[in-house]
Amino acid sequence: MPRAALLDPQGQAVEHALQAxxxxxxxxxxxxxxxxxxxxxxxxxxxxxxxxxxCDRLLANPVTEDYDVALDGEAPR
Amino acid sequence: MPRAALLDPQGQAVEHALQAxxxxxxxxxxxxxxxxxxxxxxxxxxxxxxxxxxCDRLLANPVTEDYDVALDGEAPR
Incomplete structure (x- = not known):
């Protein structure tokens, strides 16, 4: 997920489309x-x-992304 | 998430990168x-x-994608 402090243009586009x-x-x-x-x-x-x-090694970009991990069917922790 | 029966080339690329x-x-x-x-x-x-x-109206493509919804901090249902 993009870090909270960063702009998320894709999210903004979806938000506007839902409102439309x-x-x-x-x-x-x-x-x-x-x-x-x-x-x-x-x-x-x-x-x-x-x-x-x-995630730390490959899957997430620590500069721009945060991540959560969860077991199947459970909430993130 | 791509439907289970469909190929997921991005997932396969990640799988091979993790193995490498x-x-x-x-x-x-x-x-x-x-x-x-x-x-x-x-x-x-x-x-x-x-x-x-x-999801049904905009966010998911019913031909190629399945989706789950969850409240923040809870497991999907």
Whole structure:
């Protein structure tokens, strides 16, 4: 997800399109990426730690993006 | 998220890049979009229903994409 302090032109375009379609009460839209990883791991915590390592190493750009990781069907932590 | 039956070349590229970096046990990667909507709504269920309507009308391509909606900090439902 683009960092909160950065402009998100794609999110603004979606926000304006929703308003143009008549959807009211949309205060803000931000657009990022969603990756689903199927991993072999020793435990749920191990899977989360490995996913974070992948984000830090490759998947997220630390200058422009924040990320959350979550196990399938659970809330981010 | 691209529908399960469809090829996801972006996901395959990420999967190969992770393997090239030495991450083992990555069975499959799929890449989709993540949208965060700030909505004014009468209730949490109303917010979810309105987000689904936005997905059906604009945000998701029903031919190629599936979607889940979730309240902030909760698992998809």
């Amino acid at each position: 379609l008549g959807f009211e009460g949309v205060a803000r839209v931000r657009v990022g990426k969603h990756l689903v990883l199927e991993l072999t791991a020793a435990s749920p915590d191990d899977a989360l730690a490995r996913a974070r390592a992948m | 970096l030495g991450f083992e046990g990555v069975a499959r990667v799929r890449v989709g979009k993540h949208l965060v909507l700030e909505l004014t709504a009468a209730s949490p269920d109303d917010a979810l229903a309105r987000a689904r309507a936005m």
